[in-house]
Amino acid sequence: MKKRWISLFVENDVGVLARISGLFSGKSYNLNSLTVGTTEDETVSRMTISLTSDDKTFEQIKKQLNRSVEVIKVIDFTDIPIHLKELMFIKVNHCTERDKQEIFRISQVFDVKVIDYNPTTALIESVQTENRNNELVSMLATAFLNRIEIVRGGSVAIEAISLSER
Numbered sequence: 794m795k796k797r798w799i800s801l802f803v804e805n806d807v808g809v810l811a812r813i814s815g816l817f818s819g820k821s822y823n824l825n826s827l828t829v830g831t832t833e834d835e836t837v838s839r840m841t842i843s844l845t846s847d848d849k850t851f852e853q854i855k856k857q858l859n860r861s862v863e864v865i866k867v868i869d870f871t872d873i874p875i876h877l878k879e880l881m882f883i884k885v886n887h888c889t890e891r892d893k894q895e896i897f898r899i900s901q902v903f904d905v906k907v908i909d910y911n912p913t914t915a916l917i918e919s920v921q922t923e924n925r926n927n928e929l930v931s932m933l934a935t936a937f938l939n940r941i942e943i944v945r946g947g948s949v950a951i952e953a954i955s956l957s958e959r
Contacts, residue, residue, distance in 0.1 A: 794845050796825070798870035798877065798950055801840040801858060805831055809863045813840065816857055822846065826879075826947030837865065841949050843923075874953035880946040881926045883917045885937050895936060903929050923948055 803809050810829055817824055825843040832839050846854065851871075858867045870877075885896055888910075896915045900907050903925070909916040917933075919926055926945070933941050 799842045800868040802865040805838045828947035877950040879948040881919045882944045884942040
């Protein structure tokens with residue numbers, strides 16, 4: 794089993810997202826994340842899909858996606874250099890003044906932003922790799938036990954122009 798990423802260019806029509814996600818659920822494939830947005834061409838959307846699978850299953854998935862009428866192009870990002878980022882918000886509740894100082898210190902170390910706060914709550918925005926976001930969650934969960942709320946978007950990816958790491 795290996796973590797994999799696929800980028801799909803699909804027709805920007807009603808129901809396409811449901812049909813693509815239905816293809817995965819119908820075959821009992823589990824998605825780690827799925828993001829979708831329009832491209833520079835308003836008639837085309839781009840999906841970034843993350844999943845964990847073996848080689849045989851992954852080949853079946855790509856073949857089924859290529860057969861789908863709404864799919865224009867399938868790009869396997871698994872073994873090529875890409876830039877990959879995930880959006881995440883973390884709210885820390887019931888903060889003391891000392892807690893907020895620790896939140897600002899952690900945000901500097903992780904290169905994330907505190908985008909909103911009041912006397913008892915702080916909201917952090919992170920646009921990092923999934924692994925880096927996991928590290929941040931782990932740090933905050935330990936420091937602020939049972940006081941964090943997390944919202945994560947799926948990762949978006951694009952092919953690297955030069956060699957890079959995820």
